[in-house]
Amino acid sequence: MKEISPNRDTLAGKVYESIRDAIVLGDLAPGSLQSVQKLASHLKVSRTPVREALLKLADQGMVRFERNRGARVLETTVHDLEQIFSLRLLLEVPATYRATQQIGTAELRQLRSALDAFRNKIHNASTREHLELDARFHRVIMRASGNRRLADCVDSLRDLQMMRGLTAAPRSRALEEICDDHQRIYDQIVKRDPIGAATAMREHLAVSSRLLIAQETGELKDTEKFELGWIDLLTLQRIQLGEQSSNLKRTGLSSDQVHDKLKGAGESDKEHGLGSSLTRSTPARSRAVTKVK
Numbered sequence: 001m002k003e004i005s006p007n008r009d010t011l012a013g014k015v016y017e018s019i020r021d022a023i024v025l026g027d028l029a030p031g032s033l034q035s036v037q038k039l040a041s042h043l044k045v046s047r048t049p050v051r052e053a054l055l056k057l058a059d060q061g062m063v064r065f066e067r068n069r070g071a072r073v074l075e076t077t078v079h080d081l082e083q084i085f086s087l088r089l090l091l092e093v094p095a096t097y098r099a100t101q102q103i104g105t106a107e108l109r110q111l112r113s114a115l116d117a118f119r120n121k122i123h124n125a126s127t128r129e130h131l132e133l134d135a136r137f138h139r140v141i142m143r144a145s146g147n148r149r150l151a152d153c154v155d156s157l158r159d160l161q162m163m164r165g166l167t168a169a170p171r172s173r174a175l176e177e178i179c180d181d182h183q184r185i186y187d188q189i190v191k192r193d194p195i196g197a198a199t200a201m202r203e204h205l206a207v208s209s210r211l212l213i214a215q216e217t218g219e220l221k222d223t224e225k226f227e228l229g230w231i232d233l234l235t236l237q238r239i240q241l242g243e244q245s246s247n248l249k250r251t252g253l254s255s256d257q258v259h260d261k262l263k264g265a266g267e268s269d270k271e272h273g274l275g276s277s278l279t280r281s282t283p284a285r286s287r288a289v290t291k292v293k
Contacts, residue, residue, distance in 0.1 A: 015045055016053035023062055024162045025128050028073050034063075035070040060156055062163070075163075078213055084161050085209035091154055092142065092205060097198040099144035100189045107144045108190065114140055115179075115186050122175045130175060131162055137182050141189070141201075178208070 019039065022028045040050045054071045057063045061080075063071040103111075114137040121133060135158050142151035181204040188196035 011045065012049045012052055015043060015049040016056055018043060019050070019053050020057060020062070020159060023057070023073055024159045026163075030073050030075040030163060033066070033070050033072050038070075061160060080160065081209070081213050084157050085205060085213075088154060088157055088161075089202065089205050089209075091150055091157075092138070093198050093202045095142050095145040095147065095150055095154075096185070096189075096201040097194040098146065099141045100192060100194040100197040102146060103141075103144040103189060107140060111137065111140045111144075111186055111189065115182050118175075118182060119179050122179060134178065134182075135162075141185070178204075181207075 019028070028034060034054075036047050036050050036054065039054075040047045043050065054063055054065070058065055058071065061074065063073055065071050114133065118130070118133040118137060121129060135155070138158070139151065139155065142154050145151070181200070185197055185200040185204060188200050
């Protein structure tokens with residue numbers, strides 16, 4: 001961890017970021033016990049901002065306080081990874097859709113820069129740098145969605161994932177494959193295709209989660225069984241459109257008429273954002289599709 005400069009206005013935030021980064025990047029090992037005094041001495045700050053930072057990290061599930069002993073850095077389990085990627089799927093897919101609709105020129109330049117930086121570092125950077133560059137690409141998209149709280153939430157989820165994925169991710173997926181995924185997402189965003197971009201993001205997250213979880217369980221030969229148990233809005237919308245198509249066909253309309261009806265409904269949804277028609281779904285149907293498996 002780096003020594004913290006004594007600026008009262010930013011001290012608490014910097015202490016939190018320093019300790020969080022040390023946990024995420026493995027400098028403070030999973031399972032290790034850390035004392036407030038030792039951390040404060042290392043950072044050359046008082047114990048108060050260190051205690052506040054550890055309380056915040058405890059709320060995020062990264063450490064656990066042990067009475068009269070300090071804070072223990074928690075290990076991320078396979079079950080944690082399933083929950084983390086399920087949340088990322090639920091948040092990042094619609095956020096990518098929204099970002100594609102409203103991303104500006106400056107943000108597109110940032111996204112292109114993040115993509116190029118990742119590709120240029122494939123063969124000459126550390127695992128830690130690769131993970132940071134991957135996070136940078138996703139962060140630009142999340143912030144372009146216009147929802148800063150969502151972007152911060154996804155950042156926290158990635159921190160938890162990186163605690164476990166620091167050594168796992170490079171083995172589970174080739175860096176070239178991850179970069180190609182990013183390229184597909186970027187291309188769809190540049191084309192202003194919200195559905196295409198959201199679909200590319202969903203596939204990127206789904207494949208990465210299956211491989212990482214399979215590796216952690218030692219079952220890499222059968223990755224398909226590790227399908228996330230939550231359905232995202234994009235898939236739910238397609239299920240609904242499929243039901244609408246079946247219902248329209250039963251009315252005796254021709255294929256062209258069914259297509260025109262669905263196209264009209266899709267255009268209406270685009271005006272209001274991804275999944276607007278989902279608000280009209282029945283509660284019974286929503287409960288019925290909460291599991292993918």
